[in-house]
Amino acid sequence: MILEKIPQNSAVVVISPPLEGKEVLVSSSIKDDLKEKVPVLIISTDKSAEDFKNELVKEKIFFGDAESKGLLAFIDCYSMHVGEAVKNTSSIKRVPGPLALNEISVALSDIEKEFFRKSPKHCIVFNSLSTMLMYSNPQAIGRFVQVVIAKIKKAGGSAFFTLEEGMHTPDVIVMMEHMMDYIVFVKRENGKLFVKAKGLDGFEDWGEFKA
Amino acid sequence: MAFSKEKIARKHKLDFTEGKKYNMVATGVPKLDDVLCGGLKPQSTVLLCSQPGVENVEFALQTLFNRLKAGDHGVYLVNNKLPNSVKLLAEEYGWDLGDYQRQGTFAFFDAYSAMLSLKSGTEYYSSEPQNMQQLSEVMPEVLAKLENDNIILIFDALSTLIDSTKNEDEVLAGIKKFLSEVRKYNTISFFLFTEWLYPKSLTNKIKSLFECVIEIKALERSVILQKYFSVVKAPQAFERKDIPFKIIKPGGVRVFIPKILVTGPYHAGKTSFVHSASTKAVSVNRLGTTVALDHGHVEYKGYEVDLFGTPGQERFDPILELLGGESLGVVVVIDSTMPKDFGRAKEMVKLSNTVDLPVVVVANKANMKGALTVDAIRKQMKLPANVPVIPVVAENMADVKEGKPCQLKSEDVQKVFSALLEVVV
Numbered sequence: 001m002i003l004e005k006i007p008q009n010s011a012v013v014v015i016s017p018p019l020e021g022k023e024v025l026v027s028s029s030i031k032d033d034l035k036e037k038v039p040v041l042i043i044s045t046d047k048s049a050e051d052f053k054n055e056l057v058k059e060k061i062f063f064g065d066a067e068s069k070g071l072l073a074f075i076d077c078y079s080m081h082v083g084e085a086v087k088n089t090s091s092i093k094r095v096p097g098p099l100a101l102n103e104i105s106v107a108l109s110d111i112e113k114e115f116f117r118k119s120p121k122h123c124i125v126f127n128s129l130s131t132m133l134m135y136s137n138p139q140a141i142g143r144f145v146q147v148v149i150a151k152i153k154k155a156g157g158s159a160f161f162t163l164e165e166g167m168h169t170p171d172v173i174v175m176m177e178h179m180m181d182y183i184v185f186v187k188r189e190n191g192k193l194f195v196k197a198k199g200l201d202g203f204e205d206w207g208e209f210k211a
Numbered sequence: 212m213a214f215s216k217e218k219i220a221r222k223h224k225l226d227f228t229e230g231k232k233y234n235m236v237a238t239g240v241p242k243l244d245d246v247l248c249g250g251l252k253p254q255s256t257v258l259l260c261s262q263p264g265v266e267n268v269e270f271a272l273q274t275l276f277n278r279l280k281a282g283d284h285g286v287y288l289v290n291n292k293l294p295n296s297v298k299l300l301a302e303e304y305g306w307d308l309g310d311y312q313r314q315g316t317f318a319f320f321d322a323y324s325a326m327l328s329l330k331s332g333t334e335y336y337s338s339e340p341q342n343m344q345q346l347s348e349v350m351p352e353v354l355a356k357l358e359n360d361n362i363i364l365i366f367d368a369l370s371t372l373i374d375s376t377k378n379e380d381e382v383l384a385g386i387k388k389f390l391s392e393v394r395k396y397n398t399i400s401f402f403l404f405t406e407w408l409y410p411k412s413l414t415n416k417i418k419s420l421f422e423c424v425i426e427i428k429a430l431e432r433s434v435i436l437q438k439y440f441s442v443v444k445a446p447q448a449f450e451r452k453d454i455p456f457k458i459i460k461p462g463g464v465r466v467f468i469p470k471i472l473v474t475g476p477y478h479a480g481k482t483s484f485v486h487s488a489s490t491k492a493v494s495v496n497r498l499g500t501t502v503a504l505d506h507g508h509v510e511y512k513g514y515e516v517d518l519f520g521t522p523g524q525e526r527f528d529p530i531l532e533l534l535g536g537e538s539l540g541v542v543v544v545i546d547s548t549m550p551k552d553f554g555r556a557k558e559m560v561k562l563s564n565t566v567d568l569p570v571v572v573v574a575n576k577a578n579m580k581g582a583l584t585v586d587a588i589r590k591q592m593k594l595p596a597n598v599p600v601i602p603v604v605a606e607n608m609a610d611v612k613e614g615k616p617c618q619l620k621s622e623d624v625q626k627v628f629s630a631l632l633e634v635v636v
Contacts, residue, residue, distance in 0.1 A: 080296045096292030096300070099326075099371060102263065102405040103292075109264035113434045135327070140374030143407040147263045155434050 002195050002203050003029050006158075006182055008121050011149045013129070013161045013176055016186035021193045021209075022162045025186055026125055027059040028211040029160060034063055039071045039115040039122040043104065045131035048084075049074035049092040052127075067091040070114060075107045077131075098132045101144050108148065112155045122157045129176065130164040138172045145179055235447075236361055236399060239277030240270055241466045241513030242636060243425070246442050246450040251423065253361060254394045255446060257401045258369075258418060261427040265438050266458050268300065270427065271365045271401045273463040275317075276306035278399075284359040285317045288350070290326065290340050291371040294319035294333050305461035320353060322346070326375070341375045343385020347392045354396035361397055368403040369417070379413055386420055422446045428453075437469065454636060455539075457515060468516040468635060472535050472568075473505065474559045475544035476552035477523035480575035480619070481505060484544050484603070485520045487619035488628065492518075494616070500524065504534060511628050514636075518542075521563065528562055535563030540570065540635035542627065545592075547574045547582035547602065553592050569634035570598055573627055575619075577602030599630035 003025070006012060016022045033040050044052050052074065056063060066072040072091060079086045081097035088094055093111065095103040108124070115122040132141050145161070152159045163176060177183050183198040186209070197203040235249030244250045251257065261267035275285050289297055297319070301308050311317035322340035324331040335353045339345045354362055369386070376382050393400055402421065406414060418424050424444040429435040439453040457467035473481050482505050486492045489507025505520030521527070521534050545556050560566055574588050583591065585600045594600065603623035611617045
């Protein structure tokens with residue numbers, strides 16, 4: 001299993017064309033972590049926290065009381081951005097949008113502090129980098145990602161970033177890859193999901209992914 | 212806490228005579244006005260420079276709201292979120308900007324919608340938010356409409372502006388022009404800036420454009436442990452020191468002292484002090500005496516302080532060092548009628564490993580028969596002149612019961628806090 005082979009405290013970017021299965025891989029990682037009582041933070045830039053939760057349920061990931069126990073949290077960068085008058089909840093922090101980089105980093109620091117008290121390891125899922133790259137200069141997002149990865153690793157966490165293939169120029173992809181420890185590619189063929197990973201022994205070639 | 216300009220001047224050998232010429236504009240951010248010797252100079256330009264992961268918007272919003280309340284006018288330029296989200300954030304802190312918007316004394320300037328090709332819902336907006344030249348031309352029109360003796364202008368955020376352009380020199384020249392244009396309209400400008408791994412040379416150039424620079428940083432190990440702010444540049448004399456803070460909702464920026472140790476001999480009144488001083492407190496007691504610790508949280512004039520009280524009995528001495536760890540100051544509670552225990556008080560400070568920390572001595576039971584005067588206590592304890600000794604008494608002697616914490620007179624407790632914050636912050 002590819003996810004089991006990725007060492008703790010790593011930064012990983014998961015790349016695939018839109019709707020080609022990144023979500024399945026990421027959801028599978030969330031499921032594994034929650035099962036092990038590892039806290040998970042989902043930073044959502046292209047859908048609300050509530051929609052993300054619905055999708056997890058659709059993927060048959062039932063998180064039970066993880067939210068109330070502080071093991072599952074969200075930073076919702078979407079709802080306020082589209083003008084919804086939403087408020088924070090105990091597990092959802094709303095930030096004003098994908099360009100409010102400092103607000104995102106403040107929310108991330110606050111939640112990591114809570115996670116750090118609960119567990120020596122945690123996982124941050126950043127879905128997706130493509131939305132941020134759409135709105136800002138890639139250099140700026142590069143600086144942001146570099147800072148965020150350093151913070152996450154310092155706190156003992158692992159980071160998963162998702163990136164849409166075909167939406168960005170090759171130099172942007174190379175810049176993002178450069179900051180990561182592992183690059184996972186996902187594709188769908190004949191209804192099956194295939195993955196390969198740069199930097200991970202035994203997974204350099206395409207192989208079928210089974211959740 | 213009383214602002215002591217003279218004290219700061221003495222301590223730092225500063226000359227405040229220049230500052231006296233101006234009517235300083237108070238920000239209302241606790242302690243910031245103290246270190247700035249009264250506040251900001253009119254028409255000053257301020258860079259709120261924060262480390263990633265540390266808030267800066269709240270400092271600007273708190274100042275804006277305080278100034279609007281004081282009758283000043285304001286404009287908030289926002290280029291990284293919708294103006295309404297700033298309004299909602301302000302509401303979470305208890306700052307309703309809507310009233311001032313309706314009165315026409317405050318306005319948003321939307322420099323965000325155009326970046327997303329959206330139609331702005333505000334009266335003032337820019338069609339080219341990355342173009343500082345255009346902003347320098349449009350903003351004066353807004354300021355002319357808002358005309359006032361003081362206008363607070365917030366630019367949220369300079370880092371977003373820099374991130375959105377490729378030519379940094381052009382941006383710097385644009386900011387310079389913008390600042391010189393807007394100051395003609397009695398503005399105090401706050402620029403929000405997050406230091407996202409920009410080249411040091413760029414950050415230095417940015418800082419050089421502003422008269423006042425306030426750095427907002429964090430002490431970070433694996434995670435952020437403590438946030439603090441400090442003034443590093445100002446046109447007037449200022450005190451250079453790190454002020455610990457936290458952000459609370461509602462409320463905003465509060466000076467935060469995470470740990471003050473309260474220690475002293477058995478039966479001196481430590482638990483009474485912690486409970487009398489705190490907005491909420493809890494004690495681990497058995498048979499009327501503290502057996503583990505007292506903990507209290509104090510909210511006092513924009514300050515937030517956590518008190519940790521030690522047991523006084525010698526059998527608990529092994530935990531004193533543990534309780535004293537990471538304290539920022541010490542309150543030593545003594546019984547004014549029991550001079551034989553004063554040596555024990557000093558011993559407890561030593562055992563808790565807090566000898567070098569700022570200290571305030573609380574002389575409890577000061578109105579009881581046999582109580583020593585402040586001078587006598589100072590002499591007997593061999594306390595230096597800079598250690599405050601504050602006499603305190605019970606609010607109502609009739610309510611004092613053996614084995615129960617009693618309520619101390621609130622004005623006495625306030626005096627202790629004023630003295631404590633003076634020595635700690």
